[in-house]
Amino acid sequence: VCVGNVLAPPSGAAAWRMSQLAAGFPDTSSISCVNRQCSSGLQAVANIANSIASGQIDVGVGCGVESMSQNPMKSIKPPDVDWSVMQGCPQAMDCLTPMGITSENVVKKFGLQRSKLDDFAVESHRKAAAAQAMGKFHSEIVPVGSVSQDDGIRAKTTLQVLSKLKPVFDENGVTTAGNSSQTTDGAAAVLLMTRGEARRRNLPILGVWRGYAVKGVPPDIMGIGPAVAIPAALKKANLTLGDIDVFEINEAFASQATWCVEELGIPYHKVNPNGGAIALGHPLGCTGARQIATLLYEMHRRRARYGIVSMCIGTGMGAGAVLEVEPRSSL
Numbered sequence: 001v002c003v004g005n006v007l008a009p010p011s012g013a014a015a016w017r018m019s020q021l022a023a024g025f026p027d028t029s030s031i032s033c034v035n036r037q038c039s040s041g042l043q044a045v046a047n048i049a050n051s052i053a054s055g056q057i058d059v060g061v062g063c064g065v066e067s068m069s070q071n072p073m074k075s076i077k078p079p080d081v082d083w084s085v086m087q088g089c090p091q092a093m094d095c096l097t098p099m100g101i102t103s104e105n106v107v108k109k110f111g112l113q114r115s116k117l118d119d120f121a122v123e124s125h126r127k128a129a130a131a132q133a134m135g136k137f138h139s140e141i142v143p144v145g146s147v148s149q150d151d152g153i154r155a156k157t158t159l160q161v162l163s164k165l166k167p168v169f170d171e172n173g174v175t176t177a178g179n180s181s182q183t184t185d186g187a188a189a190v191l192l193m194t195r196g197e198a199r200r201r202n203l204p205i206l207g208v209w210r211g212y213a214v215k216g217v218p219p220d221i222m223g224i225g226p227a228v229a230i231p232a233a234l235k236k237a238n239l240t241l242g243d244i245d246v247f248e249i250n251e252a253f254a255s256q257a258t259w260c261v262e263e264l265g266i267p268y269h270k271v272n273p274n275g276g277a278i279a280l281g282h283p284l285g286c287t288g289a290r291q292i293a294t295l296l297y298e299m300h301r302r303r304a305r306y307g308i309v310s311m312c313i314g315t316g317m318g319a320g321a322v323l324e325v326e327p328r329s330s331l
Contacts, residue, residue: 001031002047004040004064005285007071035285038252038311039214039319040064042288045190046321049209058197063189064290066283072183073099094219095315100169100180102314103253106223107174110259114174117254118162121179121278124251128275129155136274136301140293152182152281179254184281188289207296210306210322211237217316223256225318226310227263233308233320241266244322245304248291250311251276260312273298287311292323299325 003016013033020031036043041064048060078096086092097105106112131137132153141149162178169175198205213232217225226249234240247270251257261271274294277287291309299307305327310320 001025001029001061001063002044003031003033003285004036004042004044004062004288005033005066006035006037006040007066007068007073007076007284009071036214036317036319037314038250038282038284039288039313039317040285041188041290042212042292042309042311042319042321043214045192045209045289045292046212048190048192049212052192052194059191059193061189061191062289063187064283064286064288065187066285067185068183068283069185091219091316097220097222098169099222099252099314100175102220102222103175103180103255104170104173105221106253106255106259109221112174112255112259115159115163116258117174117179118159118176120251120254120258121162122157122159124254124272124275124278125154125157126275127273128153128279131274136297137294140297150280152184153275153279175253175255179278181250181252181277181282182280184283186281186283186286186290188286188293190289190292205326207292207299207307208324208326210239210324212319212321214313214317214319217318219316222314222316223253223312224260224263225312225316226250226256226260226320227318229318229320230260230264230308230310233310233322237322239306239322244306244308245270245302246273246295246299246307247271248295248307248309249276250282250287250291251278252282252312254278256312260310288319288321292321295323296325299323 001020016033017031034040034043044064045062048062051057165176165178167173167176211233213229213236215228215232247266249257249271295307295309307323312318
């Protein structure tokens with residue numbers, strides 16, 4: 001098992017092992033934790049996929065979890081570094097730029113308009129509300145206590161409502177609570193194994209891991225990460241942008257999400273067809289694994305073949321993974 005997590009204290013390592021054993025895994029199984037910020041859940045899945053591909057294991061679980069209510073981002077302490085060295089490197093210091101300010105930096109650098117960002121946010125809620133009403137999320141959600149569905153979707157939000165919200169990070173900016181991802185608690189898991197193991201267990205193959213890439217970008221505009229990671233992942237999978245049927249691109253902010261989509265020339269109808277993080281939330285360590293679940297179920301509904309999961313990463317990176325639903329595969 002590999003767990004993606006960002007905000008938990010160091011004792012979280014013990015919590016993951018305790019949870020693994022309490023869930024019924026034998027004590028002969030192993031667990032590790034990875035922190036690649038917003039791509040931690042996706043990186044956890046990639047770590048398991050790589051371990052399987054290299055023959056180290058036959059079966060593994062890549063998962064992600066985050067409780068942003070218990071461990072809010074405002075509680076993060078500055079890193080313990082030699083500041084005399086770091087202050088001599090502007091880009092190193094840019095790694096400390098608050099995420100909201102990186103959004104405003106993208107807005108200013110590329111001349112983005114507030115109305116477009118708010119409209120994107122409204123669409124995220126509209127699509128998520130429609131998907132929830134149609135029961136599209138039921139198959140990918142495991143109820144926890146009395147919670148059986150996402151609670152951040154605002155079906156009745158409008159452009160007029162969002163346009164009244166004040167900027168949060170820069171009084172002259174355009175990034176608001178309404179066109180940013182929500183502070184959310186969440187967890188998701190992806191079971192991976194060799195094809196032979198799946199057949200031996202008589203399990204359906206929902207999808208196939210085809211490629212993964214992480215690329216660096218300037219830390220102060222970290223949101224542009226998907227625009228460089230997606231082409232890199234496609235290259236590894238020997239595919240083109242036109243081969244992809246569905247894109248799950250994390251909506252950290254409407255600013256960076258819209259810029260990446262338009263920079264790559266992705267048709268909007270292929271992007272987050274069931275809404276994204278603006279409506280569903282972005283529990284940092286969980287998001288990548290959650291996106292895979294949402295992507296694969298949607299691809300099966302559409303009888304699509306190729307899909308991509310991607311997100312930007314704080315401190316200046318982007319990650320992207322290519323998944324395939326084989327023509328003979330079915331739920």
